Amino acid sequence: MLKLAAQRLVALVPLLFIVSLLTFSITDLLPGNPAELIVGDDATQEQVDLVHERLGLDQPWPQRYWDWLTNALGGDLGTSFFNSVEVTDAVLLRLPVTLSLTLAAVVVALFIGIGAGLIAALRPGGWTDRAATAGATVGQALPNFWLALILAVVFAVKIRWFPATGYTPLTESPGAWLRSITLPAIALGVGAAAILARQTRSAMVGVLQTDYVRAARAQGLSARRVVLKHALKNAMLPVVTVLAFQVTVLLGGAIIVEQVFAVNGLGSLAVTAVRRQDVPLVQGVVIISVIVVVLVQLATDLLYGYLNPKARPS
Amino acid sequence: MTLVSPDSGPGAPPASRPGAGAASDLLGSRQRFARRFFAKRAVIPASLIVLAVLVAGIFAPWLAPYDPLDQSLLDTMQGPSWEHWLGTDDLGRDVLSRLIFGARIVLIAVAQAMTVAVVIGVPIGLFIGYMGGWWDRIVMRVVEAVISVPGIMVVIVIITVLGTGLTKAMIALGLLFSTAFLRLARGLVIAEREELYVRAARVVGAGTGRIVRKQILPNIAAPLIVQFTLTTAAVLLAEAGLSFLGLAVQPPDASWGTMLTTASRFINLHPWLALPPGIAIALVVLAVNLLGDAIRDSIGRGVGETATLRPAARDFSAAGTGADGAPASQRERTGVPSDAALVISSLDVQFPSPRGVPLTVVSDVSLHVRPGETLGLVGESGCGKSVTAMAVLGLVPEPGAATAEAILVGGQDVAAMSRRDLQHIRGTQAAAIFQDPTTSLNPAFRIGDQLSEILRIKRGMTRKASRRRAVELLEMVGIPDAAARARAFPHELSGGMAQRVAIARALSCEPKLLIADEPTTALDVTVQAEVLALLRDLQRELGMGMLFITHDLAVVADICDRAAVMYAGEIVEEAEVTELFANPRHPYTEGLLGAVPQAAHRGTALRAIPGVVPQPGEWPTGCRFAPRCPYSTTQCTAAPVEIDVQHAHQARCVRAAELTLDGAE
Numbered sequence: 005m006l007k008l009a010a011q012r013l014v015a016l017v018p019l020l021f022i023v024s025l026l027t028f029s030i031t032d033l034l035p036g037n038p039a040e041l042i043v044g045d046d047a048t049q050e051q052v053d054l055v056h057e058r059l060g061l062d063q064p065w066p067q068r069y070w071d072w073l074t075n076a077l078g079g080d081l082g083t084s085f086f087n088s089v090e091v092t093d094a095v096l097l098r099l100p101v102t103l104s105l106t107l108a109a110v111v112v113a114l115f116i117g118i119g120a121g122l123i124a125a126l127r128p129g130g131w132t133d134r135a136a137t138a139g140a141t142v143g144q145a146l147p148n149f150w151l152a153l154i155l156a157v158v159f160a161v162k163i164r165w166f167p168a169t170g171y172t173p174l175t176e177s178p179g180a181w182l183r184s185i186t187l188p189a190i191a192l193g194v195g196a197a198a199i200l201a202r203q204t205r206s207a208m209v210g211v212l213q214t215d216y217v218r219a220a221r222a223q224g225l226s227a228r229r230v231v232l233k234h235a236l237k238n239a240m241l242p243v244v245t246v247l248a249f250q251v252t253v254l255l256g257g258a259i260i261v262e263q264v265f266a267v268n269g270l271g272s273l274a275v276t277a278v279r280r281q282d283v284p285l286v287q288g289v290v291i292i293s294v295i296v297v298v299l300v301q302l303a304t305d306l307l308y309g310y311l312n313p314k315a316r317p318s
Numbered sequence: 319m320t321l322v323s324p325d326s327g328p329g330a331p332p333a334s335r336p337g338a339g340a341a342s343d344l345l346g347s348r349q350r351f352a353r354r355f356f357a358k359r360a361v362i363p364a365s366l367i368v369l370a371v372l373v374a375g376i377f378a379p380w381l382a383p384y385d386p387l388d389q390s391l392l393d394t395m396q397g398p399s400w401e402h403w404l405g406t407d408d409l410g411r412d413v414l415s416r417l418i419f420g421a422r423i424v425l426i427a428v429a430q431a432m433t434v435a436v437v438i439g440v441p442i443g444l445f446i447g448y449m450g451g452w453w454d455r456i457v458m459r460v461v462e463a464v465i466s467v468p469g470i471m472v473v474i475v476i477i478t479v480l481g482t483g484l485t486k487a488m489i490a491l492g493l494l495f496s497t498a499f500l501r502l503a504r505g506l507v508i509a510e511r512e513e514l515y516v517r518a519a520r521v522v523g524a525g526t527g528r529i530v531r532k533q534i535l536p537n538i539a540a541p542l543i544v545q546f547t548l549t550t551a552a553v554l555l556a557e558a559g560l561s562f563l564g565l566a567v568q569p570p571d572a573s574w575g576t577m578l579t580t581a582s583r584f585i586n587l588h589p590w591l592a593l594p595p596g597i598a599i600a601l602v603v604l605a606v607n608l609l610g611d612a613i614r615d616s617i618g619r620g621v622g623e624t625a626t627l628r629p630a631a632r633d634f635s636a637a638g639t640g641a642d643g644a645p646a647s648q649r650e651r652t653g654v655p656s657d658a659a660l661v662i663s664s665l666d667v668q669f670p671s672p673r674g675v676p677l678t679v680v681s682d683v684s685l686h687v688r689p690g691e692t693l694g695l696v697g698e699s700g701c702g703k704s705v706t707a708m709a710v711l712g713l714v715p716e717p718g719a720a721t722a723e724a725i726l727v728g729g730q731d732v733a734a735m736s737r738r739d740l741q742h743i744r745g746t747q748a749a750a751i752f753q754d755p756t757t758s759l760n761p762a763f764r765i766g767d768q769l770s771e772i773l774r775i776k777r778g779m780t781r782k783a784s785r786r787r788a789v790e791l792l793e794m795v796g797i798p799d800a801a802a803r804a805r806a807f808p809h810e811l812s813g814g815m816a817q818r819v820a821i822a823r824a825l826s827c828e829p830k831l832l833i834a835d836e837p838t839t840a841l842d843v844t845v846q847a848e849v850l851a852l853l854r855d856l857q858r859e860l861g862m863g864m865l866f867i868t869h870d871l872a873v874v875a876d877i878c879d880r881a882a883v884m885y886a887g888e889i890v891e892e893a894e895v896t897e898l899f900a901n902p903r904h905p906y907t908e909g910l911l912g913a914v915p916q917a918a919h920r921g922t923a924l925r926a927i928p929g930v931v932p933q934p935g936e937w938p939t940g941c942r943f944a945p946r947c948p949y950s951t952t953q954c955t956a957a958p959v960e961i962d963v964q965h966a967h968q969a970r971c972v973r974a975a976e977l978t979l980d981g982a983e
C-alpha cells in the first residue's frame with residue numbers, strides 16, 4: 005500500500021505543476037494592467053507604477069513564476085489586491101467550513117446512492133429498481149441551490165428543525181454543527197447520490213451475474229452474505245472511480261450551496277474575489293482546492309487498491 | 319446534479335463504436351434509430367418540454383403578458399392571481415413574463431456555451447488525435463489538469479480574466495466543456511486510426527481530407543449528438559448557478575437563476591417565488607437528460623436490445639414445484655438405486671418469454687448418479703445441460719423456473735425444500751465447480767480466505783481451525799507451498815491452479831455430489847488431463863457421485879462411467895460409457911461419435927453434424943433431431959418421441975431398434 009501511495013503521489017506532481025502554471029498566468033491574461041485595477045480610476049501614473057513594481061510586474065515572466073512558486077511552496081500565496089489580507093490565511097480560515105460541508109455531502113451521497121443502487125440491483129426491472137432509477141433521474145436534474153432553498157423553507161422556516169442560515173464549527177458544538185450542516189449537505193449530496201445510485205446499480209447488476217457470485221451461492225452462502233460481502237466489494241470498484249470525480253464536483257457545488265445558507269466558506273470568498281478580479285485570492289482558492297482534490301484522488305486510489313488486488317503493485 | 323461537471327456526458331468514446339461501414343448503412347440505422355427512440359415512454363413529454371422552451375424563448379415578447387422589467391410597487395410579492403398567473407416578485411414584476419423571458423436566456427446561454435465548446439473542442443480533439451505524439455501528450459496533460467479542478471473553479475478563473483456577464487460566463491463554460499468534446503473527438507479519431515491500420519491495404523492513397531470526411535465524421539456524429547445533449551443539460555444547470563451567484567446574467571435582467579437569487583432573498587416572506595424558476599430549471603434539465611439517454615440508447619448497436627439481463631440466481635420457490643401431468647411411463651424409472659447421490663425425475667425448466675408463452679429450455683429430464691459414480695451429461699451448448707445442473711442446486715437463473723417431480727440429493731428432495739434448507743444443502747450435500755476457474759473465484763479476496771469462510775459458515779469452525787483446514791485442502795488438491803499460496807489472490811494463479819482451488823472449495827464440506835460444469839474446457843490440454851486425474855483420485859478417495867457436464871466426448875470416455883446425451887432440452891440417449899461408444903442407439907450420438915476423430919481440438923467436435931441446434935421455442939413437435947437426422951422418416955415427425963425407459967440402454971428414437979449405427983473404435 006505504501007508503494008502504491010508513493011507511486012500515485014509522484015504521478016500527481018506534473019498535474020500540480022500544470023495547474024500552478026495555468027493559475028499563475030491569470031495575472032498576465034487580465035486585460036489591462038492589474039496595477040490600474042488596484043489603485044482605481046483616478047490614480048496618478050506614479051501610483052500605478054509604484055504598485056506595478058510592488059507586484060513585481062516589471063520582472064520577466066519566468067522570474068515572477070519562479071518567485072511565486074517558491075513562495076507558494078513555502079505556504080505564502082501572496083496578499084489580496086485590495087486589502088492586506090494574507091491569501092493563505094484567508095483561504096485556510098474558510099477551508100474547514102467548505103470541507104466539512106463537502107464531506108457531509110459525500111456521506112449523504114454514499115448513503116443514499118449506494119443504498120438505492122443496491123436495492124435497485126437486487127431485482128432489475130422490479131418496482132424498487134424503477135423507483136430508484138426514476139428517483140436518480142430526477143435527482144440529477146435538481147439544481148442544488150434550488151433544492152437548498154426548498155429544504156430551507158420546509159425544514160427551517162416552516163418546521164423549525166434546523167437553522168435556516170449560519171454554520172457552527174464542529175469544535176464549538178458537535179450537535180449544533182450537525183444541525184447546521186444537515187440541510188446543506190443533503191442539498192449538495194442529492195445530485196451525487198443520484199449518480200452513485202446509477203453507477204452502483206449497473207455495477208451490482210453486472211457483478212451479480214458473475215461466476216463467482218454464482219459459485220458462492222452454489223457453495224451455500226446466504227444471499228445476504230454474497231451480496232453484501234462478495235458482490236459489494238467488487239461492485240464498489242467503478243463506484244469509487246466515480247466517487248473521486250464526484251468529490252471534485254461537490255467541492256465546487258459547495259460554493260453555491262454555501263451562499264443559500266449564508267455559510268462563510270470558500271464560496272463567498274471566491275465569489276467576492278472574482279467580482280473584484282482579486283487575482284491572488286482567486287489563485288489561492290484554486291490552488292488550495294486543487295491540493296484538496298489531489299489528496300482525495302490519492303485516498304480514492306488507495307481505496308481502489310484495497311478493493312482491487314490487481315491494482316496493487318506486486 | 320451539481321454545477322459544472324465536464325464529465326457529465328460520455329466523455330470517453332463508447333466501447334462498441336459503429337464500424338467503419340456505418341456510413342453505408344446509415345439509412346437503415348436511421349430508421350432503426352427512430353423506432354427505438356420513439357419507443358421510449360419519456361421521449362414525447364421530454365420533447366414537448368424542450369419545444370415549449372424553444373417557443374417561449376423565441377416568441378417571448380409576444381407570449382409574455384407583461385414587460386419582464388415593468389415594476390409595480392403597489393403589487394409586490396403577490397401569489398398567483400387572474401392578472402398574474404404566477405404572481406409577482408419583490409418589485410411587482412410579473413413572474414410568468416420573467417419566466418418566459420428567462421427561456422430566452424436559456425436559449426442564448428446554451429447556444430453560446432455549446433458553440434464555444436464544440437468549435438474549440440472538436441477540432442483540437444481531431445487534430446491531436448490525428449497527430450498523436452507530443453501534440454497529443456501536451457494537450458492531454460493540460461486537459462487532465464483542467465478536469466481535475468472543480469469545474470466551477472475553472473469557470474471562476476476564466477471569469478476573473480474576462481469579467482462577469484452572461485456571454486463572458488458562457489464563454490467560460492464553453493471552454494470548460496470543450497474538454498469533454500475534445501476527449502470525445504480524440505478518442506474517436508484514435509480508434510479510427512487503429513482501424514485504418516488494420517485495413518491499411520484498402521485505404522492506401524486515401525488523402526487526409528477524404529479519411530476525415532468518409533471515415534471519421536460519420537462515426538463521430540452519433541456520440542457527438544449524445545455528448546451535445548448531455549452537455550446542454552449541464553450548461554443549463556451551470557448557467558442558472560452562475561446567474562444565481564451573480565456571475566452570469568446581471569439583475570434586473572430576467573433569468574431563471576437571477577429569479578432564484580431574488581427568491582432566496584425573500585424566502586422567509588414569500589417562498590412561492592422559488593417555485594416557478596426552480597421547477598422550470600429542473601423540468602428542462604430532466605427533459606434534456608432523458609432525451610440524451612434516449613438518443614444514446616437508440617444509437618449504435620441496440621444497447622437497449624442486446625443488454626438482456628441474466629439476473630442473479632435465485633432460490634427455488636417451493637410453490638412452483640411438484641408433480642404435474644408427466645406421462646406415467648416417465649415416472650417409473652428403472653434401475654434407480656435407493657442410495658443414489660442424485661436423482662432427478664421429470665425436470666422442466668421454463669423461462670417467461672416476451673410473447674407470453676413460457677419458453678421451455680429443459681423438458682422432462684430424468685437421471686440419477688450413484689455414490690462413487692460419474693455420470694457424463696453431454697451435449698452441444700444451449701441444449702440445457704448447465705441449466706439442469708443448476709436446478710439441482712436450486713439456482714436456475716432468474717426469471718427461469720424449475721419444476722420437477724423430485725430432485726433428490728442424498729435422499730432429500732431439493733425441489734420441495736425451503737430456502738433455508740436448500741441453502742444448507744448447497745456446499746454440504748452438493749457442490750459445484752464451473753467452467754472458467756479464473757472467474758469463479760472472487761477476485762477481491764485471498765484464496766485462503768475464500769476457503770476458510772465456507773468452513774466457518776458451513777461447518778462452524780473457528781477462525782484458526784478454518785485457516786488450518788484451508789491449507790490442508792489446498793494441499794489435498796496439489797497446490798505446492800499451500801500455506802504461502804493461501805495468501806494469493808485469484809489473479810495470481812494460473813488457470814489450472816485456480817481450478818484446483820475451486821475444487822478444494824467445492825470439496826471443503828465433503829459433499830456427496832459434485833457437479834462439474836465443463837471444468838476443463840477453459841484449460842490447456844495438458845492441464846486438462848491433470849485436473850481430470852485429480853478429480854478421479856478425489857472421487858475415489860471421498861466416494862462421492864459426480865455429475866460431469868461436457869460437450870467433449872473424449873473427456874467423457876476419460877472420466878465417466880455412464881453418460882446421458884442431451885439434445886434440445888431433453889435426454890436422447892443414456893448408457894454405460896463403453897456401451898454408448900460401441901453401440902450408439904440414437905443417430906445424434908452417432909453423429910457426435912463420428913465427429914470425434916476428426917476433431918483437431920476441442921470446440922470443433924460437433925461440426926460433423928450438418929445443421930444447427932434449434933433454439934428453445936423452435937423445437938419441432940416430433941423428434942427434435944429430425945431436421946438434422948440422416949435417418950429421419952415421416953413417422954419421426956408425427957408425434958413427440960418418448961425415451962424407452964425399459965431398456966438398460968435408453969434412447970429417444972422411434973427407429974432405435976431397426977437402425978444399426980456406427981460407434982467409435
Ligand code: SF4
Nearest residue numbers: 941944947954971972
Ligand atoms: S426419431 Fe427419427 S429423426 Fe429422430 S433420431 Fe430417430 S430416426 Fe432420427
